[in-house]
Amino acid sequence: MHLSRIDLNLFTVFDAIYSEGSVTRASQKLNLTQPAISHALSRLRQLFDDPLFVRQGHAMVSTPLARSLIEPVRRSLRGLELTLHGLDRFDPASSDRGFNLALRDVLEATILPPLLNRVRGNAPMVGIAASHVERRELESELAAGTLDAAIDVLLPLSKDILHTRIYQDTTVVVVRRDHPAIRGRLDLDTYLAQDHILASSRRRGPGLEDFELSRLGLERRIRLRCQHYFAACRVVSESDLVLTMPGRYAHIANEQFGNQILPFPMEVPPFDVFLYWHANVDNDAANRWIREQVIESVRQHPAVAGVRRVKKAAGGKAASGRGQAGSD
Structure with missing residues (x-):
């Protein structure tokens, strides 16, 4: 098929139906009537000789061909959008654009406050939307x-x-202020003798600290597994359970609890936190601006004091660094 014979608007409809799983919601997203969406879908089915989406209950489920098409279609639409946007300069002072960032909840409390303060000072109408995205979906999004x-x-x-x-963090141990076995100091034997909390969004599996302990043939007793560090910190404040967590968030989450925050009682490397973006927006003015805001807000915030400054420019190529591929 020749490109000149294809209405490129059909692919915008294809993307909307795929994302929304519904003709009705796709029409609302694109501000088009349902008959217009249905007509576009009919043309797409004729074009590819495939149903593309089949109804299951109230949802439109994609066929194997549709699933194979979605990524190249999205890349093409994104490239065209960036080309058109590139004709204009990005002016943060007058822009009302919204930026979508993916970050895990443990990073929200450390990164969002300084980032929002910086953005509001430089771009008062710009919005930030933070969301949790499954890591397997990160690249495609x-x-x-x-x-x-x-x-x-x-x-x-x-x-x-x-x-x-953008920064490095350390692993710390959190215990209640009047813990009967731990008063200001913590050795490995005392750590292993306690009952522990593991905070993780995963339903099963060990924490990063368990991997480090297993290298020495050691194991701790997990008595509680919960989803969020903040809830775990509250449990710590009202029990003798021990929590291991990232150091930056430990100081924020424990401000109201007064728990002890102690070094992890064995040598473990600090873990790195990275900013990610797609190569197709590396030179996009708006995307480059938001990356700069993230980097500068982290660098200038007091919580980052004492951490080695990252010298990599926001618009450069991928930086190498030591990190850990598992978090909460």
């Missing part, structure tokens, strides 16, 4: 432009995803 950037530990992503290290 960055490629499609549904995410502008992501912040996470070191992840095994393709060469199309660029990254730079």
